[in-house]
Structure formats: structure tokens, C-alpha cells
Amino acid sequence: MEPLIALVGITCLALLVGACGVHRLRRLPTALRGGLAAMFLLTGGAHFIGMREELVAMVPPDLPSPGLLVTVTGVAEIAGALALLWRRTAAPAAGLLTVLLIAMFPANVYAADTADTWWDELIPRTLTQLVFLAAAVTVLADRIRDRRQAHVTRDAGRRS
Numbered sequence: 001m002e003p004l005i006a007l008v009g010i011t012c013l014a015l016l017v018g019a020c021g022v023h024r025l026r027r028l029p030t031a032l033r034g035g036l037a038a039m040f041l042l043t044g045g046a047h048f049i050g051m052r053e054e055l056v057a058m059v060p061p062d063l064p065s066p067g068l069l070v071t072v073t074g075v076a077e078i079a080g081a082l083a084l085l086w087r088r089t090a091a092p093a094a095g096l097l098t099v100l101l102i103a104m105f106p107a108n109v110y111a112a113d114t115a116d117t118w119w120d121e122l123i124p125r126t127l128t129q130l131v132f133l134a135a136a137v138t139v140l141a142d143r144i145r146d147r148r149q150a151h152v153t154r155d156a157g158r159r160s
Contacts (some may be wrong), residue, residue: 040078041077046075
């Protein structure tokens with residue numbers, strides 16, 4: 001639940017700061033970049049500190065080297081989180097994090113089989129993953145749209 005709280009909380013905080021005058025933070029996709037970055041820093045950090053053993057246990061038994069997979073995905077989450085914060089790398093970061101969320105979903109399904117609380121059961125896990133995916137895809141689509149607009153503007157300027 002903490003990653004969801006981080007995503008929603010930081011996104012709302014960025015929107016609130018934007019409402020107080022920071023123009024760029026007024027846009028939801030920009031605020032989502034901050035929320036996603038906080039969420040992925042939190043979850044990526046958990047791959048190394050605090051929850052490593054639980055995350056290794058989530059790896060389905062058919063996959064090789066669970067410890068290595070947790071390390072690689074943790075590094076990818078942290079790198080992706082940092083890349084989200086820079087406009088130039090936000091689109092590829094959001095795209096790669098989207099793929100990562102999809103690739104890691106089987107671990108959530110496997111972990112749901114041994115859920116201790118309602119929050120860890122399959123339906124809440126799936127809904128949470130869908131929120132994360134929607135946020136990442138929103139950032140990706142926004143950055144692609146901004147790039148296309150910049151190209152159109154540049155091309156129009158050249159023709160003038």
C-alpha cells in the first residue's frame with residue numbers, strides 16, 4: 001500500500017504546489033512524473049533494504065536466479081525513477097517502467113497465492129498495478145505528445 005500512497009501523495013502535493021504558482025506542476029502528467037519517481041524510488045529501494053527477502057520469495061519458482069532478478073529489477077526501478085525527473089529522459093523511462101510493471105506482474109500473481117492480508121490478494125494487487133500502469137502510460141503519452149508538438153512547431157518555423 002505504501003507505493004500507492006507515495007504515488008498519490010506526491011502527485012497531489014505537486015499539483016498543490018502547482019496551484020500555488022509553479023506553472024509546470026499544474027499539469028497532471030508532470031505531477032505524475034514526481035509521484036511515479038517517488039513510488040519507484042520506494043519500491044526500488046525495497047529490493048535492497050527492508051523487504052529483499054519477501055521480494056525474492058515473490059519470484060515464481062520457474063524463473064532462474066530470484067536474487068539476481070530482484071537486484072536487476074531494483075536497479076531498473078531506481079534508474080527509471082531518476083530518469084522520470086528529467087524531461088528529456090521521461091518518455092523512455094515511462095516506457096521502460098511500463099514494460100517492467102507488466103513483466104513483474106507474474107510475481108504479484110504468485111505472491112497473491114500466499115497472501116496474509118486482503119491487500120495482498122490478487123484483486124487489490126491487480127488494481128494497484130493498473131493504477132501504476134495508467135500513471136506510467138499517461139506520462140509516456142504526454143511526453144510523446146509534447147515531442148510531436150515541438151517537431152510541428154519547429155517545422156512550421158522553418159517554413160516561415
